[in-house]
Amino acid sequence: MARAGNQQAKELLAERARVLGGAVALLRDLLNPDEVVVGGQAFTEYPEAMEQVEAAFTAGSVLAPRDIRVTVFGNRVQEAGAGIVSLSGLYADPLGALRRSGALDARLQDTAPEALA
Structure with a gap:
């Protein structure tokens, strides 16, 4: 629906992406992993949300900036x-x-x- 232009769907996905980015930042600060890899249909079906995830991740983490990668498994x-x-x-x-x-x-x-x- 978001890709079809539904503004309400776009706003909902953007909000969820920001929340997810903040949650990933908290986990990263707690565990300090070597890599941060996300996966699932949230990223494979609507990759446009990654920009909001990355922005919230960067803003929410107290550690040095780190890239987030999307899994190579795609939607599998x-x-x-x-x-x-x-x-x-x-x-x-x-x-x-x-x-x-x-x-x-x-x-x-x-x-x-x-x-x-």
Whole structure:
């Protein structure tokens, strides 16, 4: 609607962008990350709002200026996040994941001393 020229929609998105920029500034001041990356449909479907996000971010942060990047995942950021969550158990304990799947037990049986004789 905002892209079609609806002024009320433009104003609403601009306000939300300013609030989001301020919130990101607070998080940045609290956590001081190496990079600030935002994602989701708020940025992929209406990139015009990034100007307000960046302005509020810069005004709201007490730290030195830093660029905000938009994720390279585009509007598929939720899918990427779900994939990362599903792999977290594997990354946290690779041998445990193999053990739970039964794959490690099969490999250990193949290397048992009686199997090598």
